[in-house]
Amino acid sequence: xxxxxxxxxxxxxxxxxxxxxxxxxxxxxxxxxxxxxxxxxxxxxxxxxxxxxxxxxxxxxxxxxxxxxxxxxxxxxxxxxxxxxxxxxxxxxxxxxxxxxxxxxxxxxxxxxxxxxxxxxxxxxxxxxxxxxxxxxxxxxxxxxxxxxxxxxxxxxxxxxxxxxxxxxxxxxxxxxxxxxxxxxxxxxxxxxxxxxxxxxxxxxxxxxxxxxxxxxxxxxxxxxxxxxxxxxxxxxxxxxxxxxxxxxxxxxxxxxxxxxxxxxxxxxxxxxxxxxxxxxxxxxxxxxxxxxxxxxxxxxxxxxxxxxxxxxxxxxxxxxxxxxxxxxxxxxxxxxxxxxxxxxxxxxxxxxxxxxxxxxxxxxxxxxxxxxxxxxxxxxxxxxxxxxxxxxxxxxxxxxxxxxxxx
Amino acid sequence: xxxxxxxxxxxxxxxxxxxxxxxxxxxxxxxxxxxxxxxxxxxxxxxxxxxxxxxxxxxxxxxxxxxxxxxxxxxxxxxxxxxxxxxxxxxxxxxxxxxxxxxxxxxxxxxxxx
Numbered sequence: 001x002x003x004x005x006x007x008x009x010x011x012x013x014x015x016x017x018x019x020x021x022x023x024x025x026x027x028x029x030x031x032x033x034x035x036x037x038x039x040x041x042x043x044x045x046x047x048x049x050x051x052x053x054x055x056x057x058x059x060x061x062x063x064x065x066x067x068x069x070x071x072x073x074x075x076x077x078x079x080x081x082x083x084x085x086x087x088x089x090x091x092x093x094x095x096x097x098x099x100x101x102x103x104x105x106x107x108x109x110x111x112x113x114x115x116x117x118x119x120x121x122x123x124x125x126x127x128x129x130x131x132x133x134x135x136x137x138x139x140x141x142x143x144x145x146x147x148x149x150x151x152x153x154x155x156x157x158x159x160x161x162x163x164x165x166x167x168x169x170x171x172x173x174x175x176x177x178x179x180x181x182x183x184x185x186x187x188x189x190x191x192x193x194x195x196x197x198x199x200x201x202x203x204x205x206x207x208x209x210x211x212x213x214x215x216x217x218x219x220x221x222x223x224x225x226x227x228x229x230x231x232x233x234x235x236x237x238x239x240x241x242x243x244x245x246x247x248x249x250x251x252x253x254x255x256x257x258x259x260x261x262x263x264x265x266x267x268x269x270x271x272x273x274x275x276x277x278x279x280x281x282x283x284x285x286x287x288x289x290x291x292x293x294x295x296x297x298x299x300x301x302x303x304x305x306x307x308x309x310x311x312x313x314x315x316x317x318x319x320x321x322x323x324x325x326x327x328x329x330x331x332x333x334x335x336x337x338x339x340x341x342x343x344x345x346x347x348x349x350x351x352x353x354x355x356x357x358x359x360x361x362x363x364x365x366x367x368x369x370x371x372x373x374x375x376x377x378x379x380x381x382x383x384x385x386x387x388x389x390x391x392x393x394x395x396x397x398x399x400x401x402x403x404x405x406x407x408x
Numbered sequence: 409x410x411x412x413x414x415x416x417x418x419x420x421x422x423x424x425x426x427x428x429x430x431x432x433x434x435x436x437x438x439x440x441x442x443x444x445x446x447x448x449x450x451x452x453x454x455x456x457x458x459x460x461x462x463x464x465x466x467x468x469x470x471x472x473x474x475x476x477x478x479x480x481x482x483x484x485x486x487x488x489x490x491x492x493x494x495x496x497x498x499x500x501x502x503x504x505x506x507x508x509x510x511x512x513x514x515x516x517x518x519x520x521x522x
Contacts, residue, residue, distance in 0.1 A: 064490035072420045072433070078463035080420070131519050301422055301433030301454070303507050311520040314510035367417070 007217055011225045018229020019148055019236075020284030021101035022094070022191035022345045024257055024277065025338055027233050029406065030184045031240025032251035034176065036160065036168030039234060041185045043169060045192025046230035048388065050222050051381040052356055055363040055374065056198045057218035060205035063368040067202045067359060068298035074358040083354035084299045090351050091196055091292040093344035095327030098285035099125070100337025104254045105278045115332060122328040125285055126321065134306040141283035147276030151235035151257075154264035154273075158242035165238060176408075183403035186392045187342065190349035192233070193389070196291035198355065203294040207305050212372060239264065252338060289327070293319035342405055349396040352389045360386060412488055414449065422491035423454060423480075423503060431504035434492055436461050438479065452480040452492065454503060478503055 030038045059065055065073075072080040102125070103117040110117070128137060174181040205218070239260045244251055251257070254277070261273035290306055297304035297316045304316040311317070331337055360382045363374045374382060412418060414437060423432045435458035438451040456475035459466040480494065480501055487493040498504040514520050 069422060073416065076420060076462070077435070077459060077469075078465040081465050081469060297430075298422075299433075301430060303430045303504065309521045310517075311511050311514045314507045314514045317514060318510055365416075367413070 007220050011221060011228070014142070014221050014225025015146060015228045015232070018197075018226055019145065019232050019280045020094075020191075020194070020288075021097050021254070021281050021337070021341050022187075022194060023233055024101075024236060024254065024281075025341045026184065026187040026191045026345065027236035028240040028244075028257040028260070029251045030188060031237040031242075032244035032249060032256070033406070034174060034181060034184065035241040035245045036165045036238060037172060037174050038181075038184055038188060039165065039168035039237060040171045041188040042192060042230055042233045042237065044388065045189040046226055046233070047381070048189065048193045048385045049197060050226050051378070051385050052193070052359060053198055053201050053226065054219065054222045055359050055378065055382065056202035057205050057210070057222060058215060058372060059359065059362050059369065060202045061210035061214050061218060062212055062370065062372045063362070064206055065202075065362065065368070066206045066294060066298055067199050067355065068295045070362040071355070071358045072299050074361050075354075080299060083351070083358075084295060086351040086354060087195060087199075087295055088292055090344060090348040091288055091295070092323065092326055092330065093340055093347065094194065094196060094288045095285060095292065095323055096330035097337055097341040097344050098281050098288060099324070099327050100331040100340060101254055101281040102278065102285060103331070104337060105258075105274055105281065108255050108258060109274055109278070115334075118328060118332055121282075121285075122324055125282065125289070126324055129286060129289070129320065129324075130310060137286060138283075141279045141286065144279035145276055145283055147272045148232050148280055149235075150261050150265065150269055150272035150276060151232060151239055154261045154269060155235045155238040155242065157264045158239055158260075160238050160242040177403070179399060179403040180406050180408045182395070183399040183406045186349055186396050186399055187345055187406070188233075189388070189392055190345045190352070190396070192230070193352060194345065194348050195352060195355040196288040198359070199291035199295050200287045203291075203298070203304070204306075207307050215372070254338060285324075285327075289320045289323045292323040293317075339405075343400075346396045346400050349389075350393050353386070353393050356386060356389055418449075418452075418488060418492060421488075423452070424491040424493045425498040425501070425503065426486075426493075426495060427497060429498050429504065430491075431494075431498035431501070431507075432478070435459055449482050451482055452485070454478045454480065476502075476505070 056067060059070065071083050075083060099121055102121040103114055106117040106121060107114050236257060240251060243260050243263060258270055258273040262270035293316050294304055296319050302315040303313040305313050362368060366373045419434055419437060421434050422430055423434060425431050432454040434452050435455065436453040437449050438453055439447055440450045441447045455477045456470045456473035457477035459470040484494045484496060485492055486495050494501065
């Protein structure tokens with residue numbers, strides 16, 4: 001019973017932890033621009049993160065290796081270093097976007113000046129990480145992020161045309177500008193498969209000393225947690241499609257999403273949406289900060305771990321502090337966090353193959369994985385998604401330019 | 409006696425001391441008798457100078473990072489599993505010094521032992 005309870009808690013945290021600023025921006029903007037036509041792209045993205053997170057969790061449970069252990073062992077020092085530098089640069093943009101997102105939500109809640117709230121956000125995140133036990137942080141942010149479920153209620157209350165919604169789950173060429181449509185496909189898949197999630201997930205599994213006995217927990221977390229997280233993405237896109245598209249409202253602001261909840265459910269909807277966003281985005285800032293520290297520590301062989309006290313893994317601790325500060329420095333220049341979000345998602349797509357190829361190789365290596373190596377199903381999905389990842393990685397930057405960042 | 413693939417199974421793997429502390433990676437291997445009939449591994453090399461032998465980017469990284477080379481005799485290795493496990497402590501082998509140096513600073517901050 002206790003085990004079931006703990007799995008349920010983990011799943012809840014995974015749902016709250018799935019959505020970050022990239023998902024919010026891309027899903028709301030996709031709904032406002034194309035209605036429900038791009039729901040299928042979210043399905044593709046969620047399938048991708050499920051496929052690879054499951055592999056990462058299994059590799060961690062069986063071989064005790066986190067993602068960047070595998071990257072360095074498989075790609076060697078030089079190529080691994082390219083993967084590390086690319087991964088860290090993208091991750092830094094992600095952290096910057098999340099910190100900026102936290103400040104925007106705080107501004108919508110309080111009306112105080114944005115820059116002051118940026119300082120407040122980064123100091124608060126730093127203190128929380130420094131002082132609070134990690135499992136506590138994970139649970140609190142994950143559960144409060146569940147306030148985003150208000151968008152599910154909003155989506156239903158806005159009475160979308162459900163047959164059109166159903167059509168959205170079938171891939172179609174889409175109406176309107178082809179470049180913009182393709183740009184959103186890449187953005188939605190990229191936001192769902194953003195690599196910090198697997199760095200973070202696999203390192204957490206190593207820290208919790210998973211063994212093959214935990215493979216059930218792994219599957220439950222990944223399949224149920226990420227699918228329900230995907231449900232939040234659907235809800236964001238459907239409610240934006242039902243409300244914003246008919247009125248021709250452009251969704252270039254984070255607050256637009258919250259307004260959708262407000263017009264469907266009034267003041268309480270607005271508050272729940274903002275609270276959900278605040279905790280989901282803060283949680284993502286924390287996860288991405290840790291993910292950056294995990295990667296560098298694993299690449300260079302330093303001691304690491306969020307469950308260690310701060311002095312127990314000194315360079316790891318120093319690394320996440322520096323990541324948060326650098327992320328803060330990027331957004332404090334005044335650059336638009338929504339712009340940073342889009343760029344971070346698109347560039348993370350470019351770096352995706354460097355993360356996912358080594359994972360697929362290690363998950364197939366019977367020397368490490370013994371009888372737990374990838375089976376046929378895992379490999380069919382793994383290879384399919386590798387192709388998807390390679391295609392969108394090549395297409396990402398040309399589409400960014402051709403679609404004028406989705407503006408047409 | 410099981411076969412170990414040096415390229416995939418040892419090189420670039422995590423070093424763990426006898427207390428399970430992560431204390432660097434296997435950055436390079438020192439071989440003896442290469443070209444002869446019985447080449448063998450005599451030592452593990454760890455630290456930035458060992459990156460020099462790891463391609464052009466390795467040389468660049470080695471030059472940028474500086475740092476000290478630590479040579480761990482192969483006799484120190486007790487197990488090659490998820491990581492390469494060593495017989496002594498990191499401190500005895502002078503591995504993981506970067507963490508030790510920084511720890512002295514971090515310990516001065518309040519709440520560092522949380």
